[in-house]
Amino acid sequence: MRYAIVSDVHGNLEALETVLDNLQRTGYDLLLCLGDLVGYGPNPNECCQLIRETNGVVIAGNHDWAAVGKTGIEYFNTFARMAIRWTSEVLSEENKAYLKGLPLRWIEGDILMVHSAPSEPSLWNYVLSPEEACQEFRTFSERICLIGHSHQPVLFTQQEDGCHKMGFDGLKLNPDLRYIVNVGSVGQPRDGDFRAAACIYDTKKGFMELKRYAYDVGRTQEKMAEVKLPVYLADRLALGR
Ligand code: ZN
Secondary structure, eight states: OOOEEOOOOTTTTHHHHHHHHHHHOOOOOOEOOOOOOSSSOOOOHHHHHHHHHOOOOOOOHHHHHHTTTOOOOSSSOHHHHHHHHHHHHHHHHHHHHHHHTTSSSSEEEEEEEEOTTTTOOGGGGOOSSSHHHHHHTOOSSSSSEEOOOOOOOOEEEEEEEEEEEEEEEEEOOOSSEEEEOOOOSSSEEESSOOEEEEEEEETTTTTTEEEEEOOHHHHHHHHHHHTTHHHHHHHHHHHOO
């Protein structure tokens, strides 16, 4: 099985189209989407539509549920709040119902999918340090947990001597170890690389590969200016911060 894994699309259609085109060319069996289809970017409806058309497995992110009033925005910064209010206004009723219906977690074989920390997905906590990863490993039994939320691709392993954090481009997973893999963000990367991120996990080869795809950031920024989304949010796309 070849899984294509995406997360944190955030209404960025140019990034999503580029990623899906490339993933299709690479070839995969099933798309897994770890949430945050909307929020920040100028094309929330189009991104919902495209993701729905993939017939993949999709779970909810905090921005998806915030846009439909299913989770609070008290922890959002000013710009995120402005963007989520705009997103709520423009989302179609059909897409609102779709986002409302997304589950918080999904188990696919020995893979657990959640948007944020797996211990309690509805709290939207981050998994950033090896110590936090160690805590989280205790709360689920699957071998691999796929997450998003921080917009920074990173991999945690649980080994006998503790938990380790590492960056990755491609890694053959050790069948005896457990992993938490953050697949990065399609629509708003924050690891200093502006290119859209996605992962391919080939179960036969046991190989997890991080892909990066350059897209037309300028076009996305123009659209954000047209609908008056915060300049700060447009600027950060080009920086990958
Ligand atoms: Zn996000």
